Amino acid sequence: MSAFCRRAYEEDGQWLALTYECPNCDTSWHDEWSCEVDDDCPTCGTSCSPADAEEIEID
Numbered sequence: 001m002s003a004f005c006r007r008a009y010e011e012d013g014q015w016l017a018l019t020y021e022c023p024n025c026d027t028s029w030h031d032e033w034s035c036e037v038d039d040d041c042p043t044c045g046t047s048c049s050p051a052d053a054e055e056i057e058i059d
């Protein structure tokens with residue numbers, strides 16, 4: 001997964017600002033990836049899919 005993400009970033013020059021909302025404890029957080037990936041809740045460790053993804057530009 002990570003190798004695919006890195007290649008997509010290099011080819012497209014795109015980045016995603018991801019928003020996560022944990023269904024288990026209502027924690028929300030942000031992360032940035034080159035594609036949509038699951039992340040673990042920093043509070044309870046539940047694996048969450050992105051609730052929102054916004055494309056951002058990188059220089």
Ligand SMILES: [Zn+2]
Binds near residue numbers: 025042
């Ligand atoms: Zn949680």
